[in-house]
Structures are given as C-alpha cells and as structure tokens.
Amino acid sequence: MKTSKTLLAALTGALAIGAAAFAPVMPAHADPAAAGQEVEVWKSPSCGCCGGWVKHMQAAGFTVKVHDIEDVQPVKTASGVPDALGSCHTAKVGGYVVEGHVPATDVLRLLAEKPKATGLSAPGMPADAPGMDMGTGQPYDVILFDAGGGAKVYARH
Template sequence: MKRFTATVLTSALALGAASAQAALPDEATLYKNPQCGCCDEYARHLEEQGVEVTIVDDVELGDIKQQAGVPYGLGSCHTIEMGEYWIEGHVPMEAVTKLFEEQPDVDGIGLAGMPIGTPGMPGPQSEPYNVYAFSDQQDEPFMTLAP
C-alpha cells in the first residue's frame, strides 16, 4: 500500500508541475536596451521554461513602461509582454507562474531594479524579493520571496 500511495503522490506532484508549466503563455516579447546582457539571460531563462521570446531592442523603453502601466520609480532594465500581462524586470518564475495561475485583475507584476540572484542576474539571493502587482501606474504587494 505504501508503494501505491507513493506512486499516486509522485504522479500528483508531476501533474501539478505540468499544470503550473502549462499555465504560462507560449510566447513573450521582451523590450530592452541593445547593450543589456542580463536581459538576454532572462530571455534564455524564459525559453528554458518553454516560452518563445522575441527580443525588441530598438524601442523607447520609457514609452513601453508607460504603456504597460509600470509605476514611476519601480522600473527595471526590461519589460515583457506575456499573454495578457506585463512583467517588469527580473521577476523570478515562482511569481510569474503564480500570476498566470491566479490571473488577478492587474496589468502586470514587477521587481524593481536588478536584484542579485534573480533570473539573469549572477550571484545568490541575499535579501527578500518584493514582487509588486501594478495597474495604471499604481502598485500593491503581490508576493515576497525569501532567500
């Protein structure tokens, strides 16, 4: 019986992981400056998750951030259009997956700056990542990811 229970539990965990993965859109557009290598690394990270990424590096990022509704002062080096949402900066996949699983009524989520240890940024996480949700240049807490 224990073996059967372990098999069922393992299957359920695998199904849950597949469901979470399936929640992500197949495509994304990443807007960035041409010289930013960490943005390219974030794009590769998304591609490893099964998302096809189109990189646009010949656009005024300020205009894209305004169109997305990113609050002033909470921007990062890149902005991503993914499904019906915007992703601002080096947001860890745990938060991106939660966004698409829960589908809250927001324009997107973001992580200000370029925190060490996030996808595309080298080094270990040394402090909590405060991911925010935003709509119309207004923000609210979305989730905190502890080190």
C-alpha cells in the same frame, strides 16, 4: 584490451552528445504550463542581464520574442509601469506586463491565477533575481501592480 574499452567509451560518449544535438530542446525543469505562451520583451541590445532573463524564461518553457531597442522608457510608460517599479526591461505575456527580473514561477502563477492587475515587477535590479544571478543571498520582492496605482507584494524570494 584497456585501449579498446577507452576507445569504446569515447565513441559512446560522442554518439550520445551527437544524438543530444538533434533532440528537441526542452529543459527537464521546463513547466508544461509555459509551453505555447509567448513572452514579448523590450530591452536594450547591450544589456547582458536582460539576455540572462530571456534565457531563464526560455529554460522555463516560454517562447520569447525579443525587441532590442535603445530606449525602453516609452514601452514602460505605454504599458502602465509606475516609475517606482521600473527595471531594465519590460515584457508582456497573457495580457500582463512583466517588469524586470521576475522569476518564471511567479509569471506562471500570475497566468494561472489571473488576478485583476496590470502585472508584476521586480523593481530595480535585484542581485539574485533571474538574469542577475549574483549569488549574494539578498532577498527581494516581486510586486503585483494595477492601473489605479495599487501595489502589493506578490512573492518574496
């Protein structure tokens, strides 16, 4: 009897896993506001943390189109990212630039509020930002910047 119950439990678990493989992929924490929003990302093909940020954005519900390129600097320059706010990858969404490891919640807020700005940046490579995920507890700021050189703290994490 015990063997039958164990076998039944194993089969039930296998069926659930098999069914999940065919279910639509929409994480439970995905924001419906991100659905249909395409984020276009330019990054180095060898950058693992950039890939982590891409996965973070996808998990939030964004559609992500990745451009693997060897030199991202020309994209940053053409997009108006000040050198002081640079990071490892550059993205565009909804007419804004997103530089570096900016959390999806901040991108969603940007798209909802639609401020007059060029975009957002998480300058450098903050240890605990999405994609970096080092768990150091080190705070970091996300900066809202404009084409005129203005910049202010948009969010603190």
